[in-house]
Structures are given as structure tokens and as C-alpha cells.
Amino acid sequence: MKIIEHLKITPLFQGLTAEELDELAMILTDQEFKRGQTIFSEGDAGLGFYVVVSGLVKIYKLSLDGKEQILHIFEAGEPFAEAAVFAGVSFPAHALALKNSRVFFFPRTSFIEVIKNHPTLAMNMMAALSMRLKKFAHMIEALSLKEVPGRLASHILYLYDQQDDSDEVDLKIAKNHVASLLGTIPETLSRILTKMQKQELIRSSGSTIIILDHDGLEDLAAGERRL
Amino acid sequence: MKIIEHLKITPLFQGLTAEELDELAMILTDQEFKRGQTIFSEGDAGLGFYVVVSGLVKIYKLSLDGKEQILHIFEAGEPFAEAAVFAGVSFPAHALALKNSRVFFFPRTSFIEVIKNHPTLAMNMMAALSMRLKKFAHMIEALSLKEVPGRLASHILYLYDQQDDSDEVDLKIAKNHVASLLGTIPETLSRILTKMQKQELIRSSGSTIIILDHDGLEDLAAGERRL
DNA sequence: CGCTGCGTTGAGCTTCTTCAACGATCGTGG
DNA sequence: CCACGATCGTTGAAGAAGCTCAACGCAGCG
Numbered sequence: 370m371k372i373i374e375h376l377k378i379t380p381l382f383q384g385l386t387a388e389e390l391d392e393l394a395m396i397l398t399d400q401e402f403k404r405g406q407t408i409f410s411e412g413d414a415g416l417g418f419y420v421v422v423s424g425l426v427k428i429y430k431l432s433l434d435g436k437e438q439i440l441h442i443f444e445a446g447e448p449f450a451e452a453a454v455f456a457g458v459s460f461p462a463h464a465l466a467l468k469n470s471r472v473f474f475f476p477r478t479s480f481i482e483v484i485k486n487h488p489t490l491a492m493n494m495m496a497a498l499s500m501r502l503k504k505f506a507h508m509i510e511a512l513s514l515k516e517v518p519g520r521l522a523s524h525i526l527y528l529y530d531q532q533d534d535s536d537e538v539d540l541k542i543a544k545n546h547v548a549s550l551l552g553t554i555p556e557t558l559s560r561i562l563t564k565m566q567k568q569e570l571i572r573s574s575g576s577t578i579i580i581l582d583h584d585g586l587e588d589l590a591a592g593e594r595r596l
Numbered sequence: 597m598k599i600i601e602h603l604k605i606t607p608l609f610q611g612l613t614a615e616e617l618d619e620l621a622m623i624l625t626d627q628e629f630k631r632g633q634t635i636f637s638e639g640d641a642g643l644g645f646y647v648v649v650s651g652l653v654k655i656y657k658l659s660l661d662g663k664e665q666i667l668h669i670f671e672a673g674e675p676f677a678e679a680a681v682f683a684g685v686s687f688p689a690h691a692l693a694l695k696n697s698r699v700f701f702f703p704r705t706s707f708i709e710v711i712k713n714h715p716t717l718a719m720n721m722m723a724a725l726s727m728r729l730k731k732f733a734h735m736i737e738a739l740s741l742k743e744v745p746g747r748l749a750s751h752i753l754y755l756y757d758q759q760d761d762s763d764e765v766d767l768k769i770a771k772n773h774v775a776s777l778l779g780t781i782p783e784t785l786s787r788i789l790t791k792m793q794k795q796e797l798i799r800s801s802g803s804t805i806i807i808l809d810h811d812g813l814e815d816l817a818a819g820e821r822r823l
Numbered sequence: 824c825g826c827t828g829c830g831t832t833g834a835g836c837t838t839c840t841t842c843a844a845c846g847a848t849c850g851t852g853g
Numbered sequence: 854c855c856a857c858g859a860t861c862g863t864t865g866a867a868g869a870a871g872c873t874c875a876a877c878g879c880a881g882c883g
Contacts, residue, residue: 430733430736430737430740430741431741432737432741432742432819433818433819433820434819436741438736438737438740438741440733440736451726452725452726452729452730453726454726455719455722455723455725455726456723456726456727456729456730457723458730461730461733461734462733481719484715484718484719485715485718485719486715488711488712488713488715488718491711491712491715491718491719491722492682492708492711492712492718494722495682495718495721495722495725496682496683496684498679498682498722498725498726498729499678499679499680499681499682499683499725500683501729502679502683502725502728502729502732503679503683503685503688505729505732505733505736506657506667506688506689506732507688508736509657509665509667509732509735509736509739509779510657510665512736512739512740512779513657513665513739513779514657514658514659514663514665515659516870516871517870517871543828543829543830544829544830545828545829545830552736552739552740553871553872554871554872554873555829555830555831556830556831556832556871556872556873557870557871557872558830559830559831559832560831560832560871563831563832591660592659592660592661593660743838743839744838744839770860770861770862771861771862772860772861772862780839780840781839781840781841782861782862782863783839783840783841783862783863783864784838784839784840785862786862786863786864787839787863787864790863790864
């Protein structure tokens with residue numbers, strides 16, 4: 370698949386003319402990362418941002434004693450590390466490929482030149498940044514106001530909305546990572562999944578969750594019920 | 597003080613020409629809120645964004661059982677609720693005036709017209725959104741990877757950096773609110789402040805903290821030490 | 824076949840919250 | 854100016870939630 374084709378289906382670049390897409394294609398670098406490979410580390414100079422073409426990328430923070438908090442998991446079509454470009458700072462987190470991944474890299478200075486002259490792109494970028502902020506606000510709320518069962522229920526329902534149709538939801542990442550995304554540890558996650566099964570809220574096998582009691586999960590997510 | 601004067605010293609509007617500032621002045625509404633008054637509530641339609649002219653505004657989330665998590669405290673010159681404008685969604689949190697406050701309100705549609713034609717403003721806005729994201733990422737990291745003493749130490753040092761010069765730091769908001777900002781409750785905060793005093797890390801009287809042991813606080817903030 | 828990473832379960836412990844009581848402070852109205 | 858209520862702040866005792874440590878099963882893969 371050609372570069373332009375990929376750009377065309379990237380939400381961030383919707384509404385751009387063929388010329389604008391060409392301009393972007395001129396400045397980007399096509400990069401490959403193997404599963405487990407680091408894309409950048411916290412503190413690295415933010416010389417540009419990325420768009421995932423294929424694969425899966427996690428953005429995460431580490432504490433001194435090695436505990437990990439995942440901030441994002443990005444799939445094909447999603448940009449990441451854009452904030453570093455505009456804030457003009459170093460990356461505030463680590464990025465690692467969870468699967469073999471292909472990404473486009475847009476160098477900071479060239480991209481700024483492009484975006485200055487293309488209001489549509491700027492509007493798209495502001496919308497993308499705003500959605501990120503909303504997601505983060507939601508995460509802060511979850512971490513501070515909800516207990517782990519609530520966060521998990523909320524996450525399962527979020528996945529359900531994303532992957533519409535059936536009651537069968539795919540976690541898409543290892544339970545390990547789900548724990549880190551929810552701000553807890555694998556042991557706690559495991560225990561809570563077991564409890565949820567005992568209460569007939571879900572059925573879990575491998576990385577597939579079958580939702581048995583929708584309303585029950587909603588109540589948990591809202592904090593109106595406990596396990 | 598005239599509206600234009602206020603706009604001129606607002607960081608978000610730095611680098612704009614006099615004509616651009618005039619355009620902005622044309623579309624804004626000048627509003628006053630008394631201490632304790634709600635500016636908007638979670639779920640309200642995001643019809644525009646605000647800039648604090650004077651006073652103090654808190655942005656916060658509430659849980660069902662009434663616990664509060666503060667996302668931001670904004671002072672003069674800072675914009676808030678910009679994300680709702682570009683994401684085109686309802687406000688994801690509540691806003692309330694902590695002191696009698698004056699704010700400028702910029703209606704969504706008019707502002708979008710302006711920003712489309714003024715790249716400098718767009719760049720400033722992207723920078724502002726990016727700084728917000730960075731702050732949120734930091735908050736998520738703190739909530740998930742640090743314990744309360746670490747978060748408090750980190751917050752004190754943050755204030756210290758903001759209010760340069762002396763070792764005397766002003767919390768600027770009630771301890772109540774500090775607790776909510778750090779994702780904990782007043783009781784816990786109080787106990788930890790007491791412990792920090794006993795260990796000669798700080799001296800606390802009212803809303804003023806005197807830093808006695810800088811390195812000790814750094815170590816706490818980094819998680820290399822406990823109380 | 825054995826290794827490594829993932830997942831589960833149990834026991835004990837730490838941290839934080841909850842509940843309750845009480846003192847201090849501040850602003851307001853009498 | 855004082856009295857009052859409201860908000861804020863502190864301290865104690867008990868309980869809950871989640872983390873640590875440890876052991877073990879299981880699967881995938883070289």
C-alpha cells in the first residue's frame with residue numbers, strides 16, 4: 370500500500386487536499402519496529418511525532434521500582450507524541466512496539482511549516498489533542514474516584530462500545546497490560562475477574578470476555594455496586 | 597483595565613497583531629462570577645471556552661458519593677475548557693469560581709472562524725493543549741505510581757518552582773482543595789503534613805509551607821524515601 | 824525438552840479511607 | 854462588638870482495599 374493511501378485513511382488527515390497529503394508524504398519517514406522494540410524513551414528530545422500505520426504501540430511511564438502505568442495503546446491510524454511537537458519539550462513517557470509495527474515519523478520543524486499554512490490540518494490536530502485530553506481526564510477520574518472493579522467494568526464497556534455488535538469483547542492486549550492500563554497489578558486484576566465471573570457478570574476465557582450482565586457492569590462502573 | 601490590555605498579556609494570545617486582538621475582543625463576552633458560583637457543570641454543552649481575567653477557578657470531577665477530584669486550578673491569564681471547543685463535545689467536568697472572578701467567554705463558532713485564519717493563534721492553542729496533556733500525564737503518573745507523601749512532596753516542589761525565590765511556599769488554596777487535587781482526603785493530607793514536620797522536612801503554618809529539607813522532599817517525590 | 828513470560832491463588836501487611844469527635848477560624852447578622 | 858453557624862483542620866481508632874511476596878500451573882517457542 371502506498372504512503373498516500375495510508376495518509377488518506379488517517380483520521381488526523383481527513384479533509385486534506387491531494388496536494389496537502391503530498392506535502393506530508395514529502396516530509397515523513399517510514400519506520401519499522403519489531404515487537405518489544407523501544408520507539409523512544411522518556412526524556413528523549415521530541416523531534417517529531419508519529420502515526421501508527423500498522424501494529425500496536427504502548428505509551429507508558431515507569432516508576433523507580435519498575436512499576437508501569439500505561440497511558441495509551443495506539444492502533445493503526447492513530448497519531449502519538451504530537452504534544453511533544455507543540456509544547457517543544459522532550460517526550461514525557463516511553464513508547465514501545467507491542468507488535469511488529471510500521472509508523473510514519475513527521476519531523477517537528479517541517480511539520481510546523483506545513484500546519485501553519487493549512488488550517489484544516491490545524492483544526493484536525495486541535496481536535497485530536499482535545500480528544501486526548503478528554504481521555505486523560507477520564508483516566509484521572511477513574512484512578513482517583515473509582516476502585517479497581519469499577520475501572521475494569523468501565524474498561525470492558527469501553528471496549529464493547531468500540532467493537533460493536535456482539536457481547537464478546539476482545540481485550541486485545543495481555544491481561545498484564547490491562548492491569549497496567551487500569552493502574553493496578555496482574556494479581557488484583559485476576560482476582561477481580563474471578564469475582565466478576567462468580568457473580569455471573571462476565572465469562573472470561575483467555576483474552577476474550579463475554580458480557581453476561583450489561584446493567585451489572587454499568588452499575589459497577591458508576592460505583593453503584595460492589596463485588 | 598481595558599479588554600484589549602487583558603488580551604495582550606494573556607499567554608495564549610502572545611504574538612498576535614493588534615488587528616487580531618481586536619477581532620477577539622469583538623467576539624468575547626465579559627463575565628463575572630462570585631466566590632462559590634458554578635461556571636458550568638459536567639455535561640453542559642460546550643458552546644465556547646474561557647480565559648480567567650482575575651480570580652481563581654477550579655475544574656473538578658465528582659463521584660456519585662460526593663468525592664471530588666480537582667483536575668485544574670486556574671489563575672489569571674489561563675484559558676480553560678478549550679478542549680470542549682475543538683472536540684465538539686459537552687464539558688467533561690465542572691467549573692466553579694473559588695474567588696470572585698472575572699472571565700472572558702469566547703463562543704465556539706466565532707472563535708473557530710478567527711483561529712482558522714490566524715496560524716499564530718492556532719499554534720499557541722496547540723501549545724496550550726499540549727501543555728495540558730503533559731500536566732495530565734504527570735497527574736496520572738502520580739496517582740498510579742506514587743503514594744500520597746510522594747505526591748504531596750512533588751506538589752510542594754512544583755509550587756516552589758512556580759513561586760521562585762524563597763523557601764516559603766504558599767499553597768494558594770485550602771488544604772481541603774490540595775487534598776482533592778492530589779487524589780486524597782483532608783484527613784490523610786493532614787496526617788502526612790504532620791509527619792513531614794516531625795521529620796524536619798518542612799514547617800507548616802496555615803497555608804504557608806517552609807521548605808527545610810529540599811533534598812529530602814526530592815527523594816520523597818521520586819519514591820526513594822518514605823515517611 | 825526446558826525456558827520464559829503469563830496467569831492464578833493464598834497469606835500477610837501497608838496504606839489509605841471511613842467514621843467520629845473536637846478545636847480553630849472566619850464572616851455575618853443581630 | 855459579640856455570638857453564631859459554617860467551613861476548615863486535626864487527631865484517634867477501626868476497617869477495607871489493594872499491594873507484596875511466594876508458589877505453582879500453563880502455554881508458546883526456541
